[in-house]
Amino acid sequence: MTATARSPKDTAAPQTDLHLKMLRQMLLIRRFEEKAAEAYALGKIGGFCHLYIGQEAVAVGALAALKDDDYVICSYREHGQALIKGIPPNAVMAELFGKATGCSKGKGGSMHLFDAKKGFMGGHGIVGGHIPLAAGLAFASKYNSTDRVTVCFFGEAAVNIGAFHETLNMASVWKLPVIFLCENNRYGMGTAFERVAAVTDVVEHACSYDMAAELVDGMNALTVYDAVRRAVERARKNSHPTLLEVRTYRFMGHSMSDPLHGVYRTKDEVEEQKARDPITHLAQRLKDEGVIDQAALDAMDAEIHAEIEAAVKFADESPDPDPDELYNDVLAD
């Protein structure tokens, strides 16, 4: 070892901070989604509401590898990414409630969360429809010679959509700084991926487009973080796209109006996956390492609970959009 090399101990502090931050962020998403489910049951949230419970490690691990001005664009299961990209829980919850104080002024709803200033370019409701948009954002970053990276989250069901293939081809031909992050949670609504996909390892599709790719354990935030960090470096330094298949699992139904299990998956399977809970996993690890004890974890949880309760209160008490808003924002000046 040379004098300039840092010992593991030197790096322990920042890593520990990062791990604690990730744990807190995953808990924030979990508690937020649990409250959203409650509010949905009470009729406070309308329409479709797709929860992220079980998949928290993916958003948290991936976004930890990004800079603040990087772009994130998602499907309609995007509450988690929106929160971690920096949209305050108040503004996300208020949007779910359809209120004027929501991050899309109550015009978007659960599936269309936006905060352009924070680089959160939406929630999009057509499966796979936002994949070309991600490449377009990356195209603009490259065109303007910025080092901004774009991360596109989508589910495995989007891989059967033409837009996925057309976009991966062009992103590779044009060497765009974009990361296609497939959250493979096994089921497109109620259809198991292997029942409708000829190639069930999503990562294999990268071969068709001469693209770098990795298969990642999505139940471990640290693994996701490492893989996304490698992809970010590829994008930022060399403007090369990456396809990541991140294997995860949704503990809830497809949306709030869908069953948790039944015809398409068994209760046993869900329970088995719940044993791999990404939050429990990281919390245990940090406990084992002596970074956190149960009391500190409880305190963290209580603090998050209070924050989410406050968000619900804020959303509930916020005004509906002014009726005149109906005709605003159809066209830009």
Next chain:
Amino acid sequence: MPTLTYRDALNQALREEMQRDTNVLLMGEEVGVYQGAYKVSRGLLEEFGPKRVVDTPIAELGFAGIGVGAAMGGLRPVVEFMTWNFALLALDQIVNSAAKMLYMSGGQIPVPIVFRGPSGAALQLGSQHSQAWESWLAHIPGLKVVAPATPADAKGLLKSAIRDNNPVIVLEGEMLYNLKGDVPDGEHIVPIGKAEIKREGSHVTLVCHSKTLPVAQKAADQLAEQNISAEVLDLRSLRPLDEAAILESVKKTNRAVVIEEGWPHVGVGAQVVDLIQRDAFDDLDAPVLRVTQADVPMPYNKFLERAAKPSPEKVVAAARRVLYLE
């Protein structure tokens, strides 16, 4: 004033706007090396390079969406469709992404993009290549739709479209690209949403746009020989529609025929007639008639094709009917 073809007028608009704003770029099939399927982009690759004149694979959905994403990222892409028939594959991006991004983001994300290319029938291209999509596209809030009929309007409207902060659909015509006309040099802007009277008249208003302008003009010539004075009103923009110009003309002539290349059912003409019956009811001396493409997929045979399209003869016959001469 210089005389240019419609094609070169579009080329001039693209060139001038790309010179004016480095955020403007052109992407589409064959726009670069091949110089454009219809040569609208001739010379642009040489002048602006491959960064700004981007050849795409044949993947309309993908590159339309990449264009929308680039616009979300602050650029001003002009996306060329070789024809609008192929743009059906990209409708999801035009409708679900471009048209409603501003609204569903609560006003945060404008999409300044132009989607352009030829629309409507040419000659004997068969049913899949001979379709006019005006009414579909003009149906969508969040889009602007223009359909220039002359070289001057083509240049002026394309420049307006590129400078607009919204998605703008520019419907051109294969049969118009060789049309010649006077085109002002340099800063020639035609505002979106303004119709123009292309010929003054007093007995009947012929409402038209795009390729039905020459049809209406020929009809007006034939009607003049019968001592009927037809006013030819070129809509130029279909969304927003210049309602004031339509009403003003109809209030003068008290009779109207609306001509379009699209099919009759739920067409642009239906929207125009709705306006006239509502806001000019007391000024009408006859029911408004429409001349459209026959309500059939376009046939290949040239006689059948001719029979399917709007023609000066059909317009003359309709004008005579609203004048109670038949």
